[in-house]
Amino acid sequence: MSDQVVKREATPQDEAALRPPVDVIEDVGGITLYADMPGVPKDKLDVRVEGDTLTLEGVVDLTLPEGMEPLHAEVNLPRYRRTFTLSKELDSDKIAAEFRHGVLKLRIPKAEHLQPRKISVAVV
Numbered sequence: 001m002s003d004q005v006v007k008r009e010a011t012p013q014d015e016a017a018l019r020p021p022v023d024v025i026e027d028v029g030g031i032t033l034y035a036d037m038p039g040v041p042k043d044k045l046d047v048r049v050e051g052d053t054l055t056l057e058g059v060v061d062l063t064l065p066e067g068m069e070p071l072h073a074e075v076n077l078p079r080y081r082r083t084f085t086l087s088k089e090l091d092s093d094k095i096a097a098e099f100r101h102g103v104l105k106l107r108i109p110k111a112e113h114l115q116p117r118k119i120s121v122a123v124v
Contacts, residue, residue: 017081020056028116030090030109037080038102045099047106049092054084056104 023034037045040058048055058080064070086092091111098105 015079016077017057017079018077019082020058020080022056022082028110030107033084033104033106033108035080035082035104035106036102037104040080040102042099045104047095047097047104049086049095052086052088052092054086054092054095054106054108056080056082058104 020035020037022036025032025034035056037056037058039060039062041061044059044061046055046057060078060080062073086108089110090108092108094109096107
């Protein structure tokens with residue numbers, strides 16, 4: 001038996017990350033997630049679905065003007081990361097995302113066949 005350890009390249013997923021606080025609100029049509037990711041510019045935000053896993057990642061960009069140095073920093077890790085396992089009831093192909101003022105909003109509707117629908121009744 002070999003005692004070799006296979007080493008691999010470090011990936012962004014290996015880096016320590018903050019877990020952004022996320023509010024999840026469910027209604028009859030699906031769920032809405034609000035993730036607080038202050039300091040992340042839109043171009044450094046990554047939202048993706050792989051299989052049934054939703055991943056939210058963002059790199060914090062807190063550049064200070066030249067000659068300035070922080071006295072105290074609340075953010076000590078440069079990235080946010082959070083993953084969620086999506087229910088089969090949700091339609092991940094129809095996720096809508098908005099990002100404004102450091103808050104990521106995702107709307108994930110329920111699958112069409114699970115949406116409430118009105119059935120018309122014919123008079124005979």
